[in-house]
Amino acid sequence: MIAAYGAMRPDLALLRTLTFLSRLPPVSFAFRDGPHPLGADAPLFPLAGALIALPPALLLPLGTALGLAPLVAATLCVLSLVALTGALHEDGLGDTADGLFGHRATADALRIMKDSRVGTYGALALTGSLVLRIALLADLAAVRPGAAALALVAASAASRGWMAWLWSRLATADPGGLADSVGRPSAAAGRAGLVLGLAIAAALGLAVADVPGLVLPALLSALPVLWLARVLRRRLGGQTGDTLGAAQQLCEMALLLGFALVV
Template sequence: MKRFILTLQFLTRVTVAKNLPYDEKFNKGIIFFPLVGLVLGLILAVIYMGLSYLFNSTITSMITIASYIALTGGLHLDGLGDTFDGFYSSRGKERILEIMKDSRLGTNGVIAVLFSILIKVFVLAALPHEKALLALILMPVLGRLGIVYGCFRISYARETGLGHIYINNVSSNQLMIATGLGIAITLIDRGTLLFIPIAWIFSYLFKSHSKKIIHGMTGDTLGALCELNEILYLLYLVGKLNLTM
């Protein structure tokens, strides 16, 4: 339980307990990433349900996504922006890593962050109420499962950094446990089960792309992978819904 709480507080701004003792095997908490996503998803679902009594679907979706950003401190959005600024700067590896570390956000980063937020807001607004609730619960789960996949068997592109805690430190057993948790959670919407192999394939392709550009992964690219998997999942839901209509 202590390791789960530490992982929850590391990935979010949700504070359960302060001054927890140091855990030397903190990185093993990566198996709990889907559960952290579930906690976030349930909070978002409650917010969405409450707001839906007061506002239309677009305003409800906007405030809910804003709440999501607040709950995570924009951690993964920041990684998305930094990754797009660096990857598409047409520079060499070392300069790309410098750009990604820069606190300032460039044009590519702004565009990526803006479209990420817009897609989430308008897809949620377009979904039927019950589907939107399920999407809000499962979106953070699948995004964080994507981070687990992004850490598996890939080198760390920097010499130091927080991402080194997890990147290339995920065992096959931990990967299977995290995937099992993800599958168990997605059983609340069995149509989502098919997305898990999609998330695995997309994460593998993204890792290959990152390896080609910066010879590995970083904390920023993990954040970007989380955001992109969430967007891909929402688009998957819309596509599946349109096919059944």
């Protein structure tokens, strides 16, 4: 199913997705056929998210094994992840907070979101995201460093699955913007991304909690995305690249919270 939506070459789709979602250098042969609609590769977002999160996640068990406090290891982990992604989703979270929480008209909200400057709402959202993720990972690492690493990889996969779903679910609110220009995924591609993301998260989550314990993280992962989808329909009439990044951040925080509550 995934191959069908990844231009029949899931390996190339994964390489293109890794290039878009991280600071990893592009692999030229993955783009040998010219420009490719990123939306067609959306089913592979979760796998790319898991691979991107894996090196930073390993800092949690490694750091604690070397004698670092869980808070220090978690801080290094989150900062490494931000550096590896180029703060792509954090930028979206900050811009979305500035645009939506100022209670401006749609046109003004979209204009604010395109402004490179960070306002009060954006600064608060970014601070909250960094602090909460570090605190939750430190809390998990204090009990089971390996489980903390798996929880981060699971959250990274599931959050990008929800991101693909939201992208396919809502029309663009910014014609010609980034999310619109790279090709919106089909409904089937969005569903495939979500299914893969949840499957990866469930498989990894079984090493963190038992089956009943996975229910809470799963529910918490859905709530912020469904809430955001409703807000975006009402306020903007659809999604933008920034709002997709915000969805990823909200979902990642929610999943980590869920795992912290059940471990």
